[in-house]
Amino acid sequence: MRWSQLFIPTLRENPAEAEVASHQLLLRAGYIRQLSAGLYNYLFLAQRSLNKIQKIIREEMDGIGGQELFLPALNPAEIWQESGRWTGMGANMFRLKDRNGHDLCLGMTHEEVMTSVARGEVRSYRQLPQIWYQIQTKFRDEPRPKSGLLRVRQFIMKDSYSFDIDAAGLDAAYDKHYEAYCRIFKRCGLEFAAVEADSGAMGGSQSSEFMVRTDAGEDFIVHCPSTGYAANLEKAVSQPQPPAVPDPEGDLTPEEFHTPGFKTIDEVSAFTKLPQTSQIKSLVMAADGQPVMALLRGDHQLSETKFSAAIGGPKELRPATPDEMRGWLGADAGSLGPIGVKMRVIADAALEGRRNMICGANKDDYHLKNVTPGKDFKATYADIRQVVAGDTDVITGAPIDVYKAVEIGHIFKLGYKYSKAMGLSVLNAEGEEVTVIMGSYGIGVERILCAAVELYHDKDGIVMPASIAPFDVVITPVNIADAAQKEAAQALYEEAKKAGLDAVLDDREERAGVKFKDAELVGIPWRITVGKKLAEGKVEVSERKGKKSQDALLSEAIALVKAGI
């Protein structure tokens, strides 16, 4: 292709609205343009990259026996009602009505549709196992789209679903996906980590997320370099640091004291001259409208995910409102505590065995000291605490890290959630009806592109991995008006195409600097510059990564690039 004919609208300056590197660079390099919040036009370059990513995905999915389908993005409400997710998905699902007033939605994922396909057709264990996948547009009415392509309202997802007769079959399908995903991300040139994850609203037992480390990400990963333990913060476990000062000895009796205006843990800590680790933080939550108290050590944060699991996974979980707190406990947040309360109390495991601590008195501007969990109040202990940097590995005690990451893939063992709810069963060899066990496996296609840009860029632009770059090589005649250069460049371009390279000829009537800058911004992995050394029969071959270049004979240039890719 000839650059002069292409639509590659590069910008010299960063658009004002872009914050993260991938957003800025994809805009500047002319890959994408925004249509609206969370909606992007994928221009020529983005489309080429996304096509390459999808090609890799298809090859690997086909490689594990996946069969590609294509299901409607527009779904009837009925199947979502059957699975219970019509209400479960809440406001995150785009909903609409057709002309007859029937409820429809735009699919966020396709468990329901896939299950409905299977239940109509799959009758016998002999037809299992199956792995079906599609590459489809998904819709989510995000409360806050952000960070360019990282969090959007419409995006491309490869989603696959496995159907098996038993748990061993599911395990095998899950493992196949795990390995295929590793190959996909590796082929896309990404450095990534597979981590233990919470299965959240998807339901199911086991799940792994594939994460790329970047500050632009929204997830936090807990990682122990010495043991290899890696998990999403929602799910991660660790050993907390010990309390900053030891608890007072003895079976002391709780004693009220006045704390005028001291509400936060920090304020009470400063007032009592006892560290945060000596305080009990009492949080009141409403679980399906019922009050539940969560207790944590003063310096710890509640993990809502763990807490939700600890109380049996309520449909709705939220912090209590100030009015609710006052009604239930007779005091405002800042003076609450577990003594004498009538609600369920879940205490974090880090409080077990502690004694003579400080907590709120359920009376405004009063706290209690000498409060001992177990003795002065009853609570169920559970791990409801969010891991923080500085904690240590639960088994070895080795230090752990917490870092930000973006999720590019997620695999789940769904179990029977959808097949049971929607009646997907087959006859086994004994002629008995058994419910099919399912898995579900997603990849965010654009997120691979974003992650690559986040990971690989420099001051001049994108350093796109060759496997997903829109072009392999750009042939750049320094001066297109020079007939010899023009001719040589044209010949090189033809040769590159014959050699199977995705080549573009930069035949624009621009100065060399402009063409170099654009090629670097866009992130084309290789450039062959046809310039003054042409007189000696030479051209310059340069690699975007590391900015290395060398002179090569005209006849050798293409082979050199080919070898590099």
Next chain:
RNA sequence: CGGGGCGUGGCUCAGCCUGGUAGAGCGCCUGGUUCGGGACCAGGAGGCCGGAGGUUCGAAUCCUCUCGCCCCGACCA
């Protein structure tokens, strides 16, 4: 949904406080000179200042409402 910010040629922004009828740089078009790292000269096109209402002799500028976008938080298969 709470908090903050911003909407002025294609892009980045100035002008607004202190009303007087719109500017710069880049980009774009034409011609010329240049030609290995975002050239230079000359000429030119392009904006009813997000929208509506109001105040005023007069509104980009002041007031009210509204829409959109971005950021922080909440939320997030």
